[in-house]
Amino acid sequence: MDFDTFSKSDFRAVKVLACEEVPKSKKLLKFTLDDGTPERRVILSGIKEFYSPEELVGKTCIAIVNLPPREMMGEMSNGMLISAVNDYDGEEMLNLLMVDDSIPAGAKLY
Numbered sequence: 001m002d003f004d005t006f007s008k009s010d011f012r013a014v015k016v017l018a019c020e021e022v023p024k025s026k027k028l029l030k031f032t033l034d035d036g037t038p039e040r041r042v043i044l045s046g047i048k049e050f051y052s053p054e055e056l057v058g059k060t061c062i063a064i065v066n067l068p069p070r071e072m073m074g075e076m077s078n079g080m081l082i083s084a085v086n087d088y089d090g091e092e093m094l095n096l097l098m099v100d101d102s103i104p105a106g107a108k109l110y
Helices: 003-007
Strands: 011-021 029-034 040-045 060-064 070-072 075-077 083-088 091-096
Touching: 011 040, 040 075
Parallel strands: none
Antiparallel strands: 011 029, 011 060, 029 040, 070 075, 083 091
16 A cells, blocks of 8 residues: 555544444444534444453544445444454454543544
């Protein structure tokens, strides 16, 4: 990816208002997010193996908010939450990128 492509991505701080498992999915969690706009943003993320919904409510995360909507398991996802993935003793581990809660919803990352 070149710099121009990267710079078109709109990274924003988002606050997790609600999080729930997606019925019939082994991987997906459904996030309802405050992205600093009057409307709530819904993003689905395949991180259920690593987090329970309850532990994520109230957290401040980072999302790309200008991706086209994508249908997943009959639900529309409007963006992508950013995670760090690494190999730990032969097992893939995932850490959802969370930032200080003092960062307001909608803050743009540069």
